Structure formats: C-alpha cells, structure tokens
Amino acid sequence: MPRTKGGLHFSVSDCRAPWARDTLPVLFNHGIGTNMDIWAEWVPIVAARHRVVRFDMRGFGQSAVPAEDHVWSMDEMVADLWEVADGAGVERVHLMGESMGGTIVLAAAVARPERVASVSISNASFKGKGLGELAYWRTQFAEGGAEGWSRRMMENRFADGAGEARALTWFQEEQARTRPHVAMGLGGVLAQSDLTEALKSLEMPVSVTLPDSSPFVPVAHGVELKELAKNTRLRVVPGVRHGLPFSHGVEEARHLLAFLDSLDES
Structure with a gap:
C-alpha cells in the first residue's frame, strides 16, 4: 500500500500468516540513483515473515525533490527514515540499507538505538574516506549528463552477465533520471x-x-566495521560489483531472513 508522509513516498507490504504476526518489521533504505523498487525481488520473500516498509529517498522516485x-x-536523511517509520506506524524495527542507504541506517541506529533490533547493510560503508569513484561524479555529469553518469555507474555496479537484461534496462533508465544536484549533494554528505x-x-x-569487486566500497571497510561494532557479522560475496542487492536480490533476501531467524533463535 503506497503512502506519503512529509513529501516521502513509502510502501508497506505484509504477507505474513495470521498466526505468525509477532515478528518485527524490516525498514529498507536504498542508495543514490534508484528508488524503493530496487528491493522488488526482496519483498515477497521478506514480507512472508516480516512486515516490509520501503521508501523513496528524498530526491528519488515519487518523493519530493529539493531545490x-x-x-x-x-x-x-536519518530524520527522513524515522519519519517514514512513524508514518508506517512502526516503533521498533530491523533496518536494511544498501550503498548510501546502508550508511544512513547505521547512522539511524546510532541516533535511535532503542528503536533498532538489528542493522543489515549491503555494499555500504560507515565512512566516506577511502570510497572510490565519488571524486569523478562532477566531471561525469558535466560531460555526459545524467545518462552519461548512469552508464558509468552501470559499469561499476554490474559485471557482464550479472542480472536479467530487462531488469538492468529498468535500472539504467531509473538511474538516468537522477538530478545532478541530488547525486552531488548526497555524494558530498557520504564523502x-x-x-x-x-x-x-x-x-x-x-x-x-560486501561484494569483493565494488569500485566504491573496499572490503577493508567491512573488516574495520567488524572491529568497531562489537556484535557484527561480515560476509563477502566473490565476483560481484556494487549492484549486489539488485543483481542477486533473491539470494540476498534469503540471507537477510537467515540472519533475522538467527536472532530469533538466540
């Protein structure tokens, strides 16, 4: 069911059986250049066990675009996440974020730890120092516009043969709708x-x-994060670039469920 709160477009999906509705919801936060439909293949898998809340980040999809x-x-961005959670009527949640969305959910957990049961991130980091490619975005937008930037991003996100052709076409077309000032503004925050x-x-x-071949996030960042946050698990996926949550959506959704199940059993 799509909804809007404070200019933020969000959706709630719940396919749980009537006798299995005691689980906490999962709130998903996407990254730069796409929208909440990046999680489309995750929804039927996760929503069978948890209420799923997705939203378009400020500046993307059907959410408001700042000047x-x-x-x-x-x-x-953290305030936006919690505004969506409030709008969806959820209090305590599991957070899932990809790319910059992963950095945002980590920051959201730091800001409101009492509302967070767990945090999951994919192809994301906890810091901007050491991230690749961001320094080239201004030139890419200046020389090729959003379409040129998107083509370069597709090379960084997906290895040859990764993902279904029509899905990748959708992704590139959606990414090419990115407003340069939105990408540059958020990229600056991330950096x-x-x-x-x-x-x-x-x-x-x-x-x-983490994918082992992301041009953006080095695996070393995951190792550092594991040392910083005391209750952290790290998994590295070989042969995959930065688009891991999209190109391997079904498999990654199952990994998320396995992680959440392990928390219920502990």
Whole structure:
C-alpha cells in the first residue's frame, strides 16, 4: 500500500500468516540513483515473515525533490527514515540499507538505538574516506549528463552477465533520471561521513555484506566495521560489483531472513 508522509513516498507490504504476526518489521533504505523498487525481488520473500516498509529517498522516485540550493545532511536523511517509520506506524524495527542507504541506517541506529533490533547493510560503508569513484561524479555529469553518469555507474555496479537484461534496462533508465544536484549533494554528505567513534557503542546485531569487486566500497571497510561494532557479522560475496542487492536480490533476501531467524533463535 503506497503512502506519503512529509513529501516521502513509502510502501508497506505484509504477507505474513495470521498466526505468525509477532515478528518485527524490516525498514529498507536504498542508495543514490534508484528508488524503493530496487528491493522488488526482496519483498515477497521478506514480507512472508516480516512486515516490509520501503521508501523513496528524498530526491528519488515519487518523493519530493529539493531545490538546487538545498543543504543536504546526514541528520536530514536519518530524520527522513524515522519519519517514514512513524508514518508506517512502526516503533521498533530491523533496518536494511544498501550503498548510501546502508550508511544512513547505521547512522539511524546510532541516533535511535532503542528503536533498532538489528542493522543489515549491503555494499555500504560507515565512512566516506577511502570510497572510490565519488571524486569523478562532477566531471561525469558535466560531460555526459545524467545518462552519461548512469552508464558509468552501470559499469561499476554490474559485471557482464550479472542480472536479467530487462531488469538492468529498468535500472539504467531509473538511474538516468537522477538530478545532478541530488547525486552531488548526497555524494558530498557520504564523502564527509564518519561513524567510527559512534559505532564503538553500538550494541545491536549488525550484518555486513560486501561484494569483493565494488569500485566504491573496499572490503577493508567491512573488516574495520567488524572491529568497531562489537556484535557484527561480515560476509563477502566473490565476483560481484556494487549492484549486489539488485543483481542477486533473491539470494540476498534469503540471507537477510537467515540472519533475522538467527536472532530469533538466540
């Protein structure tokens, strides 16, 4: 069921059996250049066991697009996440984020730990220092516009043969709708992010999944995160680039469920 709150477009899906509705919801946060439909293949799998809340980040999909002089901040993105949670009527949640969405859910957990049962991130980092490709975005937009930037992003996200052709076409077309000022604004926030100190006090379970071939996030960042947050699991997926949550949606959704099941059993 699609809804809107504070200019943020979100959707709630719930396919749980009537006798199995005691699980906590999962709130999904996508990254730069796409929308909540990046999770489309995850929904039927996860929603069979947990209420699923997805939303279009500010500036993407059907959510409001800020003006070109908008001042972006991580605090704003965290506030957006919790506004969606409130709009969906959920209090305590599992958080799942990909790319910058992963950084946002980590920051959201730091800001409101009492509302977070667990955090899962994919192809994401806790800091901007050491991330690749961001420095080239301004030139890519200037020389090729959003379509040129999107073509380069597709090369960074997907290896040859990764993903269904029509799915990749959808992804590129959606990504090419990205407004340059939105991508550059959020990219600047991501580049300046650093949750190093904050993560030392994070106590809830954290699951980190990284492709071994992302041009953006080095696996070393996952190793560092595991050392910082005391209750962290790290899984590295070989032979995959930055588009892991999309190109391997079904498999990754099952891994998320396995992680959540393990928490219920502990």
